[in-house]
Amino acid sequence: MKSFLRVWEFLDLDDIEKHLFVLGELSGECFSCHKIGLKLPLKECPNCHTQFRYIGFRRKVHPSLIDKLKKENPQFQLIDFDDFKRALSRKEAKKFLDI
Numbered sequence: 001m002k003s004f005l006r007v008w009e010f011l012d013l014d015d016i017e018k019h020l021f022v023l024g025e026l027s028g029e030c031f032s033c034h035k036i037g038l039k040l041p042l043k044e045c046p047n048c049h050t051q052f053r054y055i056g057f058r059r060k061v062h063p064s065l066i067d068k069l070k071k072e073n074p075q076f077q078l079i080d081f082d083d084f085k086r087a088l089s090r091k092e093a094k095k096f097l098d099i
Contacts, residue, residue, distance in 0.1 A: 004066050006080060013087055019053040022081060031056075041073055056081030 020031035021042065028038040033048035044051050055069065055076045066078060 004063055004070075011079070013084070013091055016054050016079065016084060017088070019051060020056055020079075020084075021052040021054065021076070022056050022058055024058040040069070043075075053077060054079050056084055 016031075018032050021038070021040070022029045022031050023040070027036065028040065028042075029036045030038060030045035030048060030050060030052075032050040033045060035045055035047035038045070040055075042052060053076065055073070056079050058081060069076070070078065
């Protein structure tokens with residue numbers, strides 16, 4: 001039996017920022033230009049034309065939704081949005097403190 005597990009991996013935050021689709025309760029958002037009201041399946045933002053490569057979730061998601069999304073959109077890498085936001089905050093704090 002297979003199941004989804006969180007895997008720790010080093011990823012490029014700048015790349016994620018530029019190619020992230022954030023899925024909320026009712027619709028999604030392009031993290032690059034912050035266009036809201038987007039629905040899957042989208043491969044690119046209709047506003048800024050960024051190519052989506054990652055999906056993050058604003059809410060806790062059930063494994064069945066992850067399974068469905070992965071089957072319908074195998075080209076996307078699913079990320080933990082909270083982990084991403086924390087890493088982004090650390091990056092911004094480091095820039096501020098290194099001045």
